[in-house]
Every structure is written in structure tokens, then in C-alpha cells.
Amino acid sequence: MTPKELQLIMLTIITLLGVITVYPFLEKTFSTPRYTEMAVLGPKGLLGDYPQNITVGEKIQLSIFLENHEQNMQLYEVQAKLVENYNEENQNPPFLVDPIASNIIILSDSENSTIPFNITFDQSTKGKLVFELNKFNSETQSYSYHNRWVALWVNVTE
Amino acid sequence: MTKITFLLLLILSISIPFQVKGSKYEDYQKGILESYTALEKAEKAGGDISINIIALNRVANLPANINEKELDDAIILAKDIKQSAIKTEQDNLLNNYFDYARAASVILVLGASAFYVLKYSSRIYYMIWIRYRGNWRIEKK
Numbered sequence: 001m002t003p004k005e006l007q008l009i010m011l012t013i014i015t016l017l018g019v020i021t022v023y024p025f026l027e028k029t030f031s032t033p034r035y036t037e038m039a040v041l042g043p044k045g046l047l048g049d050y051p052q053n054i055t056v057g058e059k060i061q062l063s064i065f066l067e068n069h070e071q072n073m074q075l076y077e078v079q080a081k082l083v084e085n086y087n088e089e090n091q092n093p094p095f096l097v098d099p100i101a102s103n104i105i106i107l108s109d110s111e112n113s114t115i116p117f118n119i120t121f122d123q124s125t126k127g128k129l130v131f132e133l134n135k136f137n138s139e140t141q142s143y144s145y146h147n148r149w150v151a152l153w154v155n156v157t158e
Numbered sequence: 159m160t161k162i163t164f165l166l167l168l169i170l171s172i173s174i175p176f177q178v179k180g181s182k183y184e185d186y187q188k189g190i191l192e193s194y195t196a197l198e199k200a201e202k203a204g205g206d207i208s209i210n211i212i213a214l215n216r217v218a219n220l221p222a223n224i225n226e227k228e229l230d231d232a233i234i235l236a237k238d239i240k241q242s243a244i245k246t247e248q249d250n251l252l253n254n255y256f257d258y259a260r261a262a263s264v265i266l267v268l269g270a271s272a273f274y275v276l277k278y279s280s281r282i283y284y285m286i287w288i289r290y291r292g293n294w295r296i297e298k299k
Contacts, residue, residue: 007279014272021264073201075194106211138195
């Protein structure tokens with residue numbers, strides 16, 4: 001072994017020790033993408049079997065599944081909206097209609113939950129029952145649309 | 159005029175409890191959001207807030223037609239959660255400062271070691287070489 005080789009080995013060990021020390025602080029910079037999973041579940045708590053032909057006054061039970069992969073805690077708001085005469089070409093969320101139901105939930109990172117929605121329609125209608133996901137922003141102290149939505153076609157008759 | 163005044167007073171007296179409850183419901187919603195903001199800060203500071211999240215979730219989804227006593231209880235609970243979160247954040251901020259100081263001192267030591275290695279590695283090498291190669295002595299002439 002030459003003096004240069006010894007120098008190289010010692011500097012390598014010192015560099016490795018330095019990387020191990022600073023890695024926890026750099027971990028978040030190279031972390032995986034952040035996202036939120038969202039799905040609508042039917043009356044049995046499963047994907048599918050969604051009610052489509054509904055009568056006025058009938059209570060329909062749906063659930064919204066959320067899973068947080070945003071690397072930190074989040075406050076979510078799910079709003080249910082009925083969009084009548086839905087047209088895919090010119091209607092994009094967030095829809096400018098009043099919500100018919102709304103729920104909020106706080107999830108830690110990697111936590112999931114199911115939010116129940118019991119919805120009753122007072123009059124006959126046809127359209128898309130949309131569930132929009134909003135996220136709370138502590139800096140602005142307000143909710144903003146989080147680019148996540150799920151929807152079901154509904155046909156409410158007398 | 160008297161009848162109109164009486165009617166107005168009657169309507170006002172009936173609506174006041176609803177207005178008070180309405181503003182209380184706003185206080186409740188505001189309290190939930192403030193508690194959440196405090197929990198976020200505590201989480202960033204590295205505190206364990208899992209129990210507080212469960213408690214806030216229970217309080218956060220009360221229906222709009224609950225009675226005033228339950229609303230008052232919810233407002234008080236939200237404030238307690240906020241105070242708990244602030245305390246957790248303060249407790250953990252100090253730990254974070256120690257972590258940063260520890261990391262900085264380790265990097266300082268490693269930097270000094272690297273400088274020492276660069277400057278004196280040849281001397282270190284030959285000191286080890288001489289020790290293990292046998293009876294080497296420097297003779298003065």
C-alpha cells in the first residue's frame with residue numbers, strides 16, 4: 001500500500017461517515033412523489049354495485065375512501081355535488097354548484113379512512129353525483145381544490 | 159307604530175338565539191382549523207400527535223343541528239387540542255436544535271479529520287511503516 005492509497009481509503013471513510021450524518025436531513029429532498037388516493041365505494045363498502053336508478057326520498061349510502069401519501073398530515077374536505085346536465089366537453093371540476101353534503105377528515109401520512117355519505121334526493125333529476133377533494137392550506141387558512149374527484153351517474157325518479 | 163315595533167321586537171327576540179348559535183358554530187369551525195394548524199406545526203417539529211389527531215377527528219364532524227352545550231364542549235375540546243399541540247411543538251423544537259447542533263459538530267470533526275488526513279497522511283503512513291518494519295533508527299552523524 002502506498003501513502004496515496006492510505007490517503008484515499010481514509011478520505012473515503014470520512015466521506016461515508018459524513019453522508020451517513022447528513023442523509024436524514026436530505027431524505028425529504030429525494031423522497032417519493034406526494035399524492036392522495038381517492039375512491040368511491042358502494043353501499044357494501046366495495047368498489048362497484050353503485051346505485052344508479054334512485055327514487056325520490058330514497059337514502060343512498062356511499063363511502064369515500066382516502067389514503068394520504070403526502071408525506072405529512074393533511075386536513076381533507078370531501079364535498080358531494082350534483083351536476084345536472086353534465087357534459088364532458090365543457091364541465092371540469094371544481095364544479096360551481098352548492099355542495100349537497102360535506103365532510104372533513106384529518107389523516108396522518110400513510111393513513112387511510114372511509115368517509116360515509118348518506119344522500120337523499122328531494123326531487124327527480126339526472127346527472128352526475130360528484131365528490132370533490134379539497135385540502136386545507138394553513139398559510140391561506142382556507143380549503144383549495146386538490147385535483148382529485150370521483151363521480152357516479154345518477155337518475156332520480158318519482 | 160306600537161304594533162309594528164312589538165312585531166319587530168318579537169322577531170328579533172326569536173332570531174337572537176339562532177344568531178348566537180350561528181356565531182358559535184363559526185367559532186367551533188374556526189377552532190377546528192386553528193387546532194389543525196397547531197397540530198401541523200407540532201408534526202413538523204417532530205412531535206407525536208397521533209392521539210390529538212384522533213381526538214380532533216371526533217370533534218370535527220359534528221352536525222349543524224347539535225345543541226349549544228355540545229357545541230360549547232366541542233369548542234373547549236378543540237382549544238385543549240390546540241394547547242396540547244403547541245406544547246408538543248415547543249418540547250420538540252428544543253430536540254430539533256440539539257439534532258442540528260449534533261450534526262454540525264459531527265461534520266466539523268469529519269472536516270478537521272479530512273484536513274488532517276490530507277496534510278499528514280504521508281507522515282502517518284511512514285510512522286506505521288517504520289514501526290512494523292523492524293529496528294529502524296535514525297543515526298545522527
